[in-house]
Amino acid sequence: MKKFLSISEVAEYAGISRRTLIYYDQIDLFKPKKIGENGYRYYTFDQYGEIDAILILKALNMPLDDIRTFLKRRNPDYTQKELLNQRDKVTRKIQELEQIRTALDGYISRHEKLTEVDFEQLSFQYREKEYFVVSDLIEPSDDSSTFQIYSRFYSLIQSRDIFSGYPIGFLVDGRVLDEGHIHLSPYRALVRIPEDRLELYAENQLITRPAGYYVSGFVRDEIHQLSDFSDRFKKYLQEQGLVIDGDIWELMWQDEIATANREQQIFEVMLPVRSKSGKPLG
Structure with a gap:
């Protein structure tokens, strides 16, 4: 045998x-x-x-x-314990993969949104409030300082929030609209945080974009386009009897992931507004 x-x-x-x-x-x-x-x-x-x-x-x-x-070491009790541990590991892995899929959906939906954008159109709409982690003030003319501020800023944020697929944002003083090129002005960087994760960050790191009415539009990061865009914004506000009611909020919908050419980057610019006459909007 x-x-x-x-x-x-x-x-x-x-x-x-x-x-x-x-x-x-x-x-x-x-x-x-x-x-x-x-x-x-x-x-x-x-x-x-x-x-x-x-x-x-x-x-x-x-x-x-x-x-x-x-x-x-295997015996029935040990086997049960280790299989439960392995299930916990798999559950965490599934959660990680779901977060990656959510981020991928975000990047894909951004591209799809931009295929439908009319760059000549400005919109007026009510927006719900959103929450962001905010950086220190950045001077765009100082590359060394900018690098250091971004380094400190990103070190404060959990990677799942940085790489969520949602566009990174920027906050600019609303008064610079009358000064021309808003991308030459000091700004703060923003990363959106879901409301259920706000407790993970210190209060002084957070800022809220208020709910309210905003005039918004999309623009490429080209000098002549930005200049024309600012003029169209000011003309639209004047025609509609509106005035800026706060700072300028921006979202970079097409960033360095999509293009190596800075002039192909695309921003959505949002201005909180109120009626010049004081009447309620909407």
């Missing part, structure tokens, strides 16, 4: 390669019962339960080091 199985027979049974079984031997995970004088590895029939356990645990995404420890 045959007492031993060759490495090829075990590999065929397990659906893995001979090279994998050799590696399992080298790391003391699954070793042959004996090695012949010819150097061949031989296994016994009662080892199929052990290779089955390895295959099951590997399919459950357990690392090989953990499987090796598991096999040495």
